[in-house]
Amino acid sequence: xxxxxxxxxxxxxxxxxxxxxxxxxxxxxxxxxxxxxxxxxxxxxxxxxxxxxxxxxxxxxxxxxxxxxxxxxxxxxxxxxxxxxxxxxxxxxxxxxxxxxxxxxxxxxxxxxxxxxxxxxxxxxxxxxxxxxxxxxxxxxxxxxxxxxxxxxxxxxxxxxxxxxxxxxxxxxxxxxxxxxxxxxxxxxxxxxxxxxxxxxxxxxxxxxxxxxxxxxxxxxxxxxxxxxxxxxxxxxxxxxxxxxxxxxxxxxxxxxx
Amino acid sequence: xxxxxxxxxxxxxxxxxxxxxxxxxxxxxxxxxxxxxxxxxxxxxxxxxxxxxxxxxxxxxxxxxxxxxxxxxxxxxxxxxxxxxxxxxxxxxxxxxxxxxxxxxxxxxxxxxxxxxxxxxxxxxxxxxxxxxxxxxxxxxxxxxxxxxxxxxxxxxxxxxxxxxxxxxxxxxxxxxxxxxxxxxxxxxxxxxxxxxxxxxxxxxxxxxxxxxxxxxxxxxxxxxxxxxxxxxxxxxxxx
Numbered sequence: 001x002x003x004x005x006x007x008x009x010x011x012x013x014x015x016x017x018x019x020x021x022x023x024x025x026x027x028x029x030x031x032x033x034x035x036x037x038x039x040x041x042x043x044x045x046x047x048x049x050x051x052x053x054x055x056x057x058x059x060x061x062x063x064x065x066x067x068x069x070x071x072x073x074x075x076x077x078x079x080x081x082x083x084x085x086x087x088x089x090x091x092x093x094x095x096x097x098x099x100x101x102x103x104x105x106x107x108x109x110x111x112x113x114x115x116x117x118x119x120x121x122x123x124x125x126x127x128x129x130x131x132x133x134x135x136x137x138x139x140x141x142x143x144x145x146x147x148x149x150x151x152x153x154x155x156x157x158x159x160x161x162x163x164x165x166x167x168x169x170x171x172x173x174x175x176x177x178x179x180x181x182x183x184x185x186x187x188x189x190x191x192x193x194x195x196x197x198x199x200x201x202x203x204x205x206x207x208x209x210x211x212x213x214x215x216x217x218x219x220x221x222x223x224x225x226x227x228x229x230x231x232x233x234x235x236x237x238x239x240x241x242x243x244x245x246x247x248x249x250x251x252x253x254x255x256x257x258x
Numbered sequence: 259x260x261x262x263x264x265x266x267x268x269x270x271x272x273x274x275x276x277x278x279x280x281x282x283x284x285x286x287x288x289x290x291x292x293x294x295x296x297x298x299x300x301x302x303x304x305x306x307x308x309x310x311x312x313x314x315x316x317x318x319x320x321x322x323x324x325x326x327x328x329x330x331x332x333x334x335x336x337x338x339x340x341x342x343x344x345x346x347x348x349x350x351x352x353x354x355x356x357x358x359x360x361x362x363x364x365x366x367x368x369x370x371x372x373x374x375x376x377x378x379x380x381x382x383x384x385x386x387x388x389x390x391x392x393x394x395x396x397x398x399x400x401x402x403x404x405x406x407x408x409x410x411x412x413x414x415x416x417x418x419x420x421x422x423x424x425x426x427x428x429x430x431x432x433x434x435x436x437x438x439x440x441x442x443x444x445x446x447x448x449x450x451x452x453x454x455x456x457x458x459x460x461x462x463x464x465x466x467x468x469x470x471x472x473x474x475x476x477x478x479x480x481x482x483x484x485x486x487x488x489x490x491x492x493x494x495x496x497x498x
Binding site for chain 2: 011133134135138155156158159160162163206209210212213214215216217218219220222224225226
C-alpha cells in the first residue's frame with residue numbers, strides 16, 4: 001500500500017535539499033520561536049515572516065497545494081481553539097492590515113493571529129520535513145546531542161509505522177468483508193479488542209524477527225552508523241541569509257508595522 | 259576441507275513441546291546451492307535458524323568446521339549470512355545504505371572500507387542508485403535484492419535464504435534466479451515453489467514433519483512424482 005508520506009518530496013534534489021539538516025533545523029526552530037513570540041496584534045508582520053517558508057518551498061520545488069493539504073489535516077485542533085476566541089473576548093478593536101483598517105473585536109484579532117501563526121509555523125515545519133530526509137534529520141539531531149537511544153527509537157518508528165498501518169488496514173478490511181450487520185456495541189468492542197491484540201502480537205513477532213536480523217549481522221548492542229553530514233559553504237551562506245532576514249524583520253520591519 | 263554446514267543428529271522442539279526438527283543429519287559442501295523443499299510447516303525455516311545458531315536443540319551444528327556455541331557466535335555470524343523471509347524484517351534501517359552498512363560496521367571495518375563495500379554490493383544487486391532510499395520506497399523485488407545485499411556486504415562464506423521468491427512476480431523471480439546463480443557462496447534456500455527450486459539448486463533436500471525425507475540431485479528428487487505428491491509438492495515443469 002502506498003502512503004502519503006509527509007517526506008515524499010525529501011528525496012528530490014534542489015539547493016535547499018542539499019543544505020545540512022542541522023542548519024535547517026536550527027533555522028526552523030529559531031524562526032518558529034520568533035513567530036510564536038509575536039504579539040497578538042501583529043498580522044502584518046506575520047505576513048512578512050510567511051515569505052521565508054514560502055520561498056523555501058518554492059526553491060525546493062514543493063507544491064504549495066501539498067503543504068496546504070497537510071496544514072488542513074492538522075488544522076481542526078487549532079481551528080477549535082482559534083474560533084473560540086471571538087466567543088469570550090468581544091472588546092472592540094480596530095484591526096489593520098497594511099493600508100486597510102476595520103472595526104472588529106479583540107477575540108477576532110486573536111483568532112486570526114492564532115491561525116496566522118499556525119499556518120506560518122506549519123509552513124516552516126513542512127518546508128523542513130519536505131526538503132530533509134528523515135534519516136538526515138535524525139543524524140543531525142544526534143550530532144546536536146539528542147540521545148542515541150531516542151534517535152534509534154525514532155528511526156524504528158519511522159521505518160515500521162507504515163507497515164503497522166498497512167497491517168491494521170488489512171485487519172479492518174477482513175472485518176468489513178465479513179461484517180454483514182450491526183453487531184451492537186458489546187460485540188464491536190470485543191472485536192476491536194481482538195483486533196488490537198492481533199496487532200500487538202504481530203508487532204511483537206516482527207520485533208523478534210528484526211532482533212534475529214540484527215544479531216545475524218553481528219549486532220552486539222552497540223549502534224554503529226556512518227554520518228554523511230558535512231557543513232559546507234552553502235550552509236554558511238544559508239545560515240547568514242536566514243539570520244539577516246530574521247534580524248532585519250525583528251529590529252527594522254517589526255517596529256514600523258507594530 | 260571442512261564442510262560448509264554439518265548437522266549431526268540435530269533435534270529441536272518448540273516451547274510447547276511440538277517436535278519441529280527430528281534427528282536431522284545433513285552436510286553441505288562449500289559452494290553448493292541446496293534447496294530445502296517441503297510443505298508449509300515442514301520445518302524448513304526452523305532448520306535455517308538452527309544453521310545460523312538462533313535456536314538451540316540437541317545434537318551438533320558445525321559451520322565451516324566450527325561448532326556453534328556461545329564462544330563461537332561472533333565468528334559464526336561472519337561466516338553465515340541469514341536472509342529472512344520478509345524483507346521488511348531484514349531492512350530495519352532508515353536508508354538502504356545504512357542497512358547494507360550495518361553488518362560491515364559491526365564487523366569493525368573502517369568507514370571508508372564500509373562505503374566501498376556497500377557500493378560494490380549495491381552494484382552487484384542492481385541497486386546502486388537506490389542507496390539513499392528508505393526501504394518503504396522500494397518495490398517488492400528491490401526489497402528482496404536489498405535484503406540479499408545486506409548479507410552480501412558481510413562477505414559470508416554461506417548464505418541462507420528463507421523463501422526468497424515469496425511475493426515476487428515472474429520477472430523479479432527471474433532476476434533473483436540470475437542474481438543467485440552469479441553468487442559464489444554456499445547457498446541454502448528454502449522454498450515452496452518447485453520451479454524456483456529447480457531453477458536455482460543443484461541439490462535438493464525434501465523435509466516433511468521435521469525430518470529429511472529425501473536428499474540428492476535436484477532432477478532425481480524432483481522428477482519423482484509419487485514422492486513429491488506424497489509430501490504435498492509438485493513436479494516442476496522443467497522435469498515433466
